[in-house]
Amino acid sequence: MERSAVTGATGSIHGFPAALTSFVGRAGVVDEIAGQLSQYRLVTVTGPGGAGKTRLAGEVAKRVAGRFADGVWLAELAAVRDPAKVAAAVASALGIRELPAVAAAYALAQTLARRQLLLVLDNCEQVIDAAAELCGRLLLGADDVRVLATSREPLQIAGEARYRLAPLTLPDPDNPADPDGSEAVALFADRARRADASFALDGETAPVVARLVARLDGMPLAIELAAARVEALGVAQLLDRIDDRFILLEAGDRLAAARQRSLAATVEWSYRLLDERERRVFRAVSVFPGPFTLEGAEAVAGPGAGPTVLHLVDCSLLVPPRAGPDGRSRYVMLETLRAYGAGLLAEAGEGDAVAAALAGYAVRVAEDAMSGLMAGTSEVTAARRLDAESATMRQVLDWAMEHGGAVAPPLA
Ligand SMILES: Nc1ncnc2c1ncn2[C@@H]1O[C@H](COP(=O)(O)OP(=O)(O)OP(=O)(O)O)[C@@H](O)[C@H]1O
Ligand SMILES: [Mg+2]
Known part of the structure; x- marks a missing residue:
């Protein structure tokens, strides 16, 4: 049985999609999580849908990859519906293909016991129990493996350190005309310029954008969806219509996961997981x-x-x-x-x-x-x-x- 995959080199990064857009802000957050990962073997980044957990995990991966002799590996769990398939999905992400589903967790722990790597378990929330169980097993059975999980809720197992991801920073409400230093405004401006090359942050648009990103709670996905509408509407109309946010923000990147193509879909994903x-x-x-x-x-x-x-x-x-x-x-x-x-x-x-x-x-x-x-x-x-x-x-x-x-x- 071929189980000898997971052949990464120090600093190598596996499975992460190439970033097609710039990463904005959060330098301190990347530092902090990189620090947590040297102290703890399991760090879970939590936050609402579209808060930027996955994107951040990619940045952290780059930062810490040099510490792992077998590199950093991404296992994406958003598409896994059946908890019984979590371990097999992770094994497959690591290039270990021929594992029967029943024995996957055990075999995975065995294989990883000889590796020194960081496993990024992305979007654990919909298979939270199975992801927690697998992590527990890996923490016990594979001493040199560390896990960075992203999830809308924590795994809640012994040894977990939680990092609650805050929204992007907003401008000072008392001084909205000067949005310098606001990550939310910087993200909006960058994505708006992509959608409409003539867009500029100036004395007229800056205070409107400041209010708009605050109404969107500083959430990156919502900000990107809004910025994509700037050519059609302009920022003033966008702000005027923000009460209808679910109608307005519904046509995102065609290549994004379905739950991230509209603002309603991203909220619905969490709501669906409630009893x-x-x-x-x-x-x-x-x-x-x-x-x-x-x-x-x-x-x-x-x-x-x-x-x-x-x-x-x-x-x-x-x-x-x-x-x-x-x-x-x-x-x-x-x-x-x-x-x-x-x-x-x-x-x-x-x-x-x-x-x-x-x-x-x-x-x-x-x-x-x-x-x-x-x-x-x-x-x-x-x-x-x-x-x-x-x-x-x-x-x-x-x-x-x-x-x-x-x-x-x-x-x-
Ligand atoms: N700091 C950032 N700079 C630039 N873009 C960002 C940043 N954070 C997030 N984004 C963008 O916002 C969108 C949502 O981010 P991401 O997919 O990381 O959210 P998430 O928290 O993982 O959401 P979900 O809970 O649905 O998995 C993506 O298009 C991502 O590229
Ligand atoms: Mg995610």
């Missing part, structure tokens, strides 16, 4: 226009939604919590995900019930602040609490105006 209950919570929390607490999530998605919210954070569908002005942890949904969730909420006929639940929650927050004041809480504390919920309050008031001025408590 029914998680989907319901995802839809419900998309009603929040800004940061929300676990209590808020439970008010709109039902008691017991807390653990699901934490799972959505793991799946990169919510941003990890940060403390709001009142010190409470608050979760945020990226605007693209929120827009997608809101569409689903309406489609499922749940919009009014969830809006009413939100209104009930807003009333309780206001009442709590009031009773806190009566009981001697400082005005500053009460004001901070209301300030932290201000976006929600405003949305509830708008909703109440549309519905005849009444903020109804939720129906029991």
Whole structure:
């Protein structure tokens, strides 16, 4: 049986597609992950769809290839639907062809036990359990193998170091006319110039592009899809129409994977991986226009939604919590995900019930602040609490105006 492939030389890189476009920014991120890889044997880069995980892994591969006597190998798992075929797919990516699927994981670990290489396991999320199991086996059985995984959620096995990939940097909102140093603007400008040679960042376009990339959450795929539309629409119209982002951003690179050809497809890929209950919570929390607490999530998605919210954070569908002005942890949904969730909420006929639940929650927050004041809480504390919920309050008031001025408590 021919199992002796995986013959790479020091510094060699195998399986990565040639980059046809420039890589923008993230120099510090590449350094950091390269550093993690010298410390840990498994590093998982996580982030939402189109955040740039795969592209980044390619840059990290170039940076660290010299450390591996048998080089760096890419195993692309996005097309693998059947978890039972993960090990065979990885073996095939390594050039080890004749492995029966049942024994593939074992044989792979055996072969790799004699190699010193970095395996890049790309897009693990849809076969997460099988990918985790295989990684566990390799970490135990092949001492000189390291793994760089990319996934919308972590593998969650012992020995994993996680790197949560942040969006590209945005311009300072107070100074949008000066986007220097913003990675998101630099990416937009580069791709827009490819689409339309006459495009230039100037005093007129720069502030518009700054707002546009912020509305797209600094996400590279969304920015590329938008830039491809610049010739047809110009940046001002693009920004005007960004509320219709899923219609607007739907014709990407024909050679890209189907999930990356439109903004809707990339979000749908993650949504599809959720179970029914998680989907319901995802839809419900998309009603929040800004940061929300676990209590808020439970008010709109039902008691017991807390653990699901934490799972959505793991799946990169919510941003990890940060403390709001009142010190409470608050979760945020990226605007693209929120827009997608809101569409689903309406489609499922749940919009009014969830809006009413939100209104009930807003009333309780206001009442709590009031009773806190009566009981001697400082005005500053009460004001901070209301300030932290201000976006929600405003949305509830708008909703109440549309519905005849009444903020109804939720129906029991
Ligand atoms: N730093 C960057 N500079 C230039 N282009 C980038 C950068 N990051 C991502 N891109 C581009 O954005 C698109 C999406 O990136 P990528 O495929 O790496 O996302 P991903 O996070 O792996 O998405 P998915 O979860 O769907 O696999 C690609 O066309 C990629 O080339
Ligand atoms: Mg990817």
